Amino acid sequence: MVDLLKSREDIDRIDRQIISLLEERMDIAKNVAEYKISVGKKVYDKQREDEKLETLGSLASNEFNKHAAQELFTQIMSISRKLQYTLVKTESVSKSFEAIDKLPITADTKVVFFGQEGTYTQQCMEDYFGTDIDSFNELTFRKVMEAVKEGRADYGVLPIENSSTGGISDIYDLLLEYDNYIVGEHVVQIQNALLGLEGATIENLKTVYSHPQPLMQCAKFLEEHDYIEKKEYLSTAASAKKVMEDGDITQAAIGSKKAAGCYGLKILKDSINFDNTNCTRFIIIANQKIFLKDANKVSICFELPHKSGTLYNMLSHFIYNNLNMVKIESRPINGKNFEYRFFVDVEGNLCDAGVINALRGIKEEASSVRVLGNIKKE
Numbered sequence: 188m189v190d191l192l193k194s195r196e197d198i199d200r201i202d203r204q205i206i207s208l209l210e211e212r213m214d215i216a217k218n219v220a221e222y223k224i225s226v227g228k229k230v231y232d233k234q235r236e237d238e239k240l241e242t243l244g245s246l247a248s249n250e251f252n253k254h255a256a257q258e259l260f261t262q263i264m265s266i267s268r269k270l271q272y273t274l275v276k277t278e279s280v281s282k283s284f285e286a287i288d289k290l291p292i293t294a295d296t297k298v299v300f301f302g303q304e305g306t307y308t309q310q311c312m313e314d315y316f317g318t319d320i321d322s323f324n325e326l327t328f329r330k331v332m333e334a335v336k337e338g339r340a341d342y343g344v345l346p347i348e349n350s351s352t353g354g355i356s357d358i359y360d361l362l363l364e365y366d367n368y369i370v371g372e373h374v375v376q377i378q379n380a381l382l383g384l385e386g387a388t389i390e391n392l393k394t395v396y397s398h399p400q401p402l403m404q405c406a407k408f409l410e411e412h413d414y415i416e417k418k419e420y421l422s423t424a425a426s427a428k429k430v431m432e433d434g435d436i437t438q439a440a441i442g443s444k445k446a447a448g449c450y451g452l453k454i455l456k457d458s459i460n461f462d463n464t465n466c467t468r469f470i471i472i473a474n475q476k477i478f479l480k481d482a483n484k485v486s487i488c489f490e491l492p493h494k495s496g497t498l499y500n501m502l503s504h505f506i507y508n509n510l511n512m513v514k515i516e517s518r519p520i521n522g523k524n525f526e527y528r529f530f531v532d533v534e535g536n537l538c539d540a541g542v543i544n545a546l547r548g549i550k551e552e553a554s555s556v557r558v559l560g561n562i563k564k565e
């Protein structure tokens with residue numbers, strides 16, 4: 188049997204050779220980049236990489252080593268591309284974004300929020316902008332997006348993610364559709380209460396109205412009271428208003444304590460969400476490509492060719508540039524069954540070299556990429 192020390196010495200010798208060859212290969216990749224810059228050729232040459240993997244695989248003496256060689260060279264060529272992107276300096280996807288010191292907020296600033304008087308979104312807006320602003324509400328997410336896109340509001344406030352039930356997928360789809368940008372975020376503690384009319388009791392309820400999100404956040408309570416029919420409605424505040432207007436003591440709404448005050452309802456039971464730490468993250472949107480100079484979270488969206496390994500390869504741009512990915516969501520692409528686009532948040536600022544490099548690589552290798560915003564995270 189060969190002694191362990193001897194084997195390790197041999198491995199160390201071979202690894203030194205590999206490093207020296209890797210460095211030589213990287214220097215050549217730089218020459219290739221210079222050539223590509225001079226003739227305007229793209230860094231990524233898929234055909235060349237596929238041919239190389241085929242040839243290199245065939246040099247191996249068994250199936251295990253063939254697979255290993257192909258895996259290793261997939262990585263080597265991916266790193267070679269990353270080096271080339273730093274030299275080629277294609278136009279950055281974030282080039283048109285303007286860095287600012289502070290979000291412009293004046294007495295004339297108009298803010299649109301989702302829902303009605305008494306929604307959590309209104310509470311978020313007041314926490315973020317204060318109460319001295321000119322605001323109005325819209326009853327659907329789409330209408331909020333429209334008001335911002337058309338410039339009827341400078342900013343819009345929308346929920347994007349709940350700590351108990353996850354991402355609010357409609358918002359992701361609408362962000363792309365309306366070409367609006369995320370310029371801020373705020374997290375609000377959500378304590379859902381069961382609201383009813385004077386004289387109502389939990390035992391005698393027949394119907395409960397709320398937005399689909401709070402209905403999900405209170406799923407456990409609603410399962411335990413399954414004689415109450417759940418009905419999805421526009422918003423928590425619109426549900427409270429409906430219960431007040433219908434004047435039927437068998438109806439209840441799920442919403443905030445504030446909504447109870449706004450619509451003259453009483454609290455039949457407080458905090459019926461299944462998770463006591465329940466909170467929602469709201470986004471502030473604008474139709475301007477602006478970001479704060481001290482922003483530290485970048486949101487992007489990309490689409491990938493429907494092939495194995497493409498997501499892994501795309502995420503490698505973050506890893507290679509030392510960027511911490513803090514969120515990933517996928518959404519189906521309409522018209523392309525079972526193909527997805529990905530929404531990713533990474534820590535960083537659009538001016539950081541690492542972010543610029545990662546975005547450059549993703550732009551070259553994804554089917555499409557968009558920066559949705561760069562905000563200061565809470």
Ligand SMILES: O=C(O)C(=O)C[C@]1(C(=O)O)C=C[C@@H](O)C=C1
Binds near residue numbers: 219232233236239
């Ligand atoms: O041959 C090229 O065009 C290169 O840029 C070199 C290389 C490699 O490292 O082998 C890197 C990127 C291309 O996608 C293909 C191959």
